[in-house]
Amino acid sequence: MDRPTRRLPSSVFAYEAGVLTLEGVSLAAIAEAVGTPFYVYSAGRLRERYRALATALAPFDVDIHFAAKANSNRAVLAVLAAEGAGADIVSGGELARALSSGIPAAKVVFSGVGKTEDEIAAALRAGIHQINAESYEELHLIDRIAGELGLVAEVALRINPDVDAETHAKITTGKKDNKFGIDADRLARLDNEVKGLANLKIVGLAMHIGSQILSAKPFLAAYGRIAELTRELRGRGFDIQRLDLGGGFGVPYENELEFSFDDLAAAIRTTVGDLGCRLSVEPGRSLVADAGVLVSRVTLVKDASPMQFAVLDAAMNDLVRPAMYDSHHDIVPVKEPVAGVQAVEYDVVGPICESSDTFAKRRKMPPVAAGDLVVLATAGAYGATMSSTYNSRALIPEVLVDAGRFAVVRRRVTIEEQMGWERLPDWAAAPALSGSRAAE
Structure with a gap:
């Protein structure tokens, strides 16, 4: 039987009561408080x-x-x-x-x-x-x-x-x-x-x-x-x-x-x-690399037999390293896998309209379903710092955990706020010419 590995991002991560924790803080609890996706650092x-x-x-x-x-x-x-x-x-x-x-x-x-x-x-x-x-x-x-x-x-x-x-x-x-x-x-x-x-x-x-x-x-x-x-x-x-x-x-x-x-x-x-x-x-x-992870939620699992696509709510604008360097990030479920569970092979992808919006190909991991939380490991370096708003997506939160407590150290920057950074020039709002006058 092909079983997935259980390697954790670093020494400060552990499964406690069936949930992945960072310095004793449940990643699921942080997700509930700040929404997904988000970065979290130890x-x-x-x-x-x-x-x-x-x-x-x-x-x-x-x-x-x-x-x-x-x-x-x-x-x-x-x-x-x-x-x-x-x-x-x-x-x-x-x-x-x-x-x-x-x-x-x-x-x-x-x-x-x-x-x-x-x-x-x-x-x-x-x-x-x-x-x-x-x-x-x-x-x-x-x-x-x-x-x-x-x-x-x-x-x-x-x-x-x-x-x-x-x-x-x-x-x-x-x-x-x-x-x-x-x-x-x-x-x-x-x-x-x-x-x-x-x-x-x-x-x-x-x-x-x-x-x-x-x-x-x-x-x-x-x-x-x-x-x-x-x-x-x-x-x-x-x-x-x-x-x-x-x-x-x-x-x-x-x-x-x-x-x-x-x-x-x-x-x-x-x-x-x-x-x-x-x-x-x-x-x-x-x-900083293994002090941080990207936490994302599975939006859906697309059955394209024989392929399975695990589609996340995180995307290449949040973590561009796989698209830019073909880099590897371990992907770990937040809910502790059942002992002996058989691995499933997934392409783990994001929602952006680019084929390069792919975090992993043919990755063997525990079975996941819509709504499940996963962690993209070793993402504390060149993750948030290289992120963008491509596809008019929000800049996602960053969270710091320290000795059993957590704080949002960068809040989510929504599309409404981003549009507030922009201005239409005065002439762009002028009424367009119409009818025969416009054809002259």
């Missing part, structure tokens, strides 16, 4: 993951800047801020979210290949830790803006080390043909480029080679390369004091082995640990 799991990384890196006194793009909800940021996390941001909006969530400006690093003048100015005015510059053109832009503000900007050069991260092509960032960073073999220009740039100080080097990396091997190669460049630039008179080692530490979505923070620490020890630099990392999904 504050306890966020702390657990942050502390695991901090403990592994403690011998090197590494600063941890959470990559806000993975999950920028202010409640999530506030939990991590209380643990001591800084933020790695890639937009002015993320800067505002980080500062309003209790992350000090002095713990903020600004990355990204296309920072605008307004964003750079806002970051400099706030007094952030450093800007990671990704091109020589950006160095000149930062220098000009800092001069206009009467400031000296502290800048790290983001280096593209041309290292294969061994990950999905759409989330690799450290190869020569990626848009990110300054090619390591173009640093010979640096001496001439910085002449006359009186309003910035190059304090370090930065790198980020990709996302969802499951082995320390690519980091070992990249960190070795940045160590070589640090020694080279110091030999040319540059005072390299800081190394931002990026992030990209992966998580198991299906059958992968969990990324080892201890292996990461070993890679740091053997490559950059003896340089005397202030070190930092930028974890994102490794802290």
